[in-house]
Amino acid sequence: MKVPFLDLKSVNASTEDALEEAFRRVIDSGWYIQGKELEAFEAEFAEYCNVKHCIGVGNGLDAIHLLLEAYGIGPGDEVIVPSNTFIATWLAVTHCGATPVAVEPCEDTYNIDPQGIEDAITARTVAIIPVHLYGQPADMDVINNVAARHKLLVIEDAAQSQGARYHGRPTGSLGNAAATSFYPGKNLGALGDGGAVLTNNNAIAQKVRQLRNYGSPMKYQHDSVGYNSRLDELQAAFLRVKLSELDRCNARRSEIARRYTDALHGSNIQSPHVPDWTYPVWHLYVVRTTRRDQLQEHLKLHGIETIIHYPIPPHQQNCYAGIVHKPLPIAELLATEILSLPISPSMSDADVSYIIDKLKSF
Numbered sequence: 001m002k003v004p005f006l007d008l009k010s011v012n013a014s015t016e017d018a019l020e021e022a023f024r025r026v027i028d029s030g031w032y033i034q035g036k037e038l039e040a041f042e043a044e045f046a047e048y049c050n051v052k053h054c055i056g057v058g059n060g061l062d063a064i065h066l067l068l069e070a071y072g073i074g075p076g077d078e079v080i081v082p083s084n085t086f087i088a089t090w091l092a093v094t095h096c097g098a099t100p101v102a103v104e105p106c107e108d109t110y111n112i113d114p115q116g117i118e119d120a121i122t123a124r125t126v127a128i129i130p131v132h133l134y135g136q137p138a139d140m141d142v143i144n145n146v147a148a149r150h151k152l153l154v155i156e157d158a159a160q161s162q163g164a165r166y167h168g169r170p171t172g173s174l175g176n177a178a179a180t181s182f183y184p185g186k187n188l189g190a191l192g193d194g195g196a197v198l199t200n201n202n203a204i205a206q207k208v209r210q211l212r213n214y215g216s217p218m219k220y221q222h223d224s225v226g227y228n229s230r231l232d233e234l235q236a237a238f239l240r241v242k243l244s245e246l247d248r249c250n251a252r253r254s255e256i257a258r259r260y261t262d263a264l265h266g267s268n269i270q271s272p273h274v275p276d277w278t279y280p281v282w283h284l285y286v287v288r289t290t291r292r293d294q295l296q297e298h299l300k301l302h303g304i305e306t307i308i309h310y311p312i313p314p315h316q317q318n319c320y321a322g323i324v325h326k327p328l329p330i331a332e333l334l335a336t337e338i339l340s341l342p343i344s345p346s347m348s349d350a351d352v353s354y355i356i357d358k359l360k361s362f
């Protein structure tokens, strides 16, 4: 038996007819950039996330970058980021000329440690970017309290958490603004690149709308040195279909996660810890063991594909050589002990049983 890490063809096959219909609608419209589909998707996703504005952009990295730029963050500013996130969180800070300052995660949830944030704040700190890593919300009330005390912005990186809830409130609505990604493998994935900014702040929303479109408030007038980073009509139309399936897909992920967690109970493979105030959406199901490489090899021998998220923390990447001076032992240790098991809404019960069987024989 073979279980791929993620079979996007089968994920999208479940809504194939609606996707084809969306494709047809866009072709027939004769309008492919910044049209009715984008407008409709932005309204639908803003409502889903319980925020006033959703602004579609080219990808998740641009969403964070344009948001930081809209807030005027730049050279000389420090922005607090998790030490164990995907590189894009850091790249966005670097792209606007600011300095990423790494804070280690809590060892149980893998999300940024609020006490570590407090300790990392300097006179130059302007913002915190908590990441809802693996689909589980960071501890936002505590983070927002630290931010309020020090007058800092809170910008959520919600790229892995579409549909996740914190004390019942959707991620994307929990800080000053949020960025998300519709990369095909995300919980809400397009059939290409895409991303969005979410906020209740009218001025920031307007600024991001300009920045994504050559800094232009109206055709051939340019108020800022903007970019071309738009969510096109085709992806917006696909995303409307995918959004209507998001809760069902997340519920299926939760079922699979529950089976994994039950099966791992009492074993020496550590399952993810979920505080009772979160509703995670299991973008990834990440286990932890000191025998990680052996576990990955064992599963591979049985045809089960796993991935490490992420094998090299950002501060150890070549692109950041020499930038971070203090050691980040938790991120470095986690990188050697974590392993992501297959989890996707299209996996069958038999797939899950097979994987559980092979976890038990390890």
Ligand SMILES: *Cc1c(COP(=O)(O)O)cnc(C)c1O
Residues within 6 Å of the ligand: 059, 060, 061, 062, 085, 086, 088, 089, 131, 157, 159, 160, 180, 181, 182, 183, 193, 194, 195
């Ligand atoms: C995927 C991801 C991004 C970047 O999104 P892209 O659309 O791939 O640019 C940013 N942050 C996190 C945490 C991600 O997982």
